[in-house]
Amino acid sequence: MAFAASLAELQxxxxxxxCLDYLRDPVTIHCGHNFCLSCIHQxxxxxxxxFPCPVCLHHCPDRNLKKNSQLRHMTEIVKQLPTTRSKRKGQEETPLCEKHSQVLGLFCEEELELLCPQCGVSSDHRDHLVTPIEQAAASxxxxxxxxxxxLKKQVEDAELEREILVAKSPIEVQQKMKNWRGELHSEFNCPRSEVFIIIGI
Incomplete structure (x- = not known):
């Protein structure tokens, strides 16, 4: 598992x-990030x-691009390595039973596990509902x-309710602001004597 993760990281x-593809004519820019020559030019x-770096947004002072021949050589080597994706896909197409090394083509509804034909007739699963994997998947x-x-309906209803609340909230905020303005205005317009009484003079 660690090897697969390291391989994916290397790729x-x-x-x-x-472009998210293997580097072609890799160049290194001022901040140290690497790109295809044609990609960064474009x-x-x-x-x-x-000239901002597309990764870290560091402002590069000029278009100074350093060709990275070591990285180009490394990329050519990485291209030759098997991809973890194709390996995983192959495993998914033909899963094998660890006990009997037979294809796992059955599904036990009781234990919720994949079985090979030999496991399907064993004493462990004899009284269980065992169906072909395609039939179980469809069910x-x-x-x-x-x-x-x-659940989709609930999400749609919640989204609609959120939109209604968002649409309402500016009106409510404006009304509150209007009320506060009115209160402040009335406080500033009260007679001077009332202010003196309020502050105790």
């Missing part, structure tokens, strides 16, 4: 933050004085959909 480091095309999708629809 990310060898990718351009602008990003800075219409700029004249300040559980329908069940999930029946839960999701009411």
């Amino acid at each position: 990310a480091e060898a990718s351009c933050p602008i 990003r800075w095309e219409d700029l004249q004085v300040i 559980h999708r329908r069940r999930l959909k029946s839960y999701i629809e009411p």
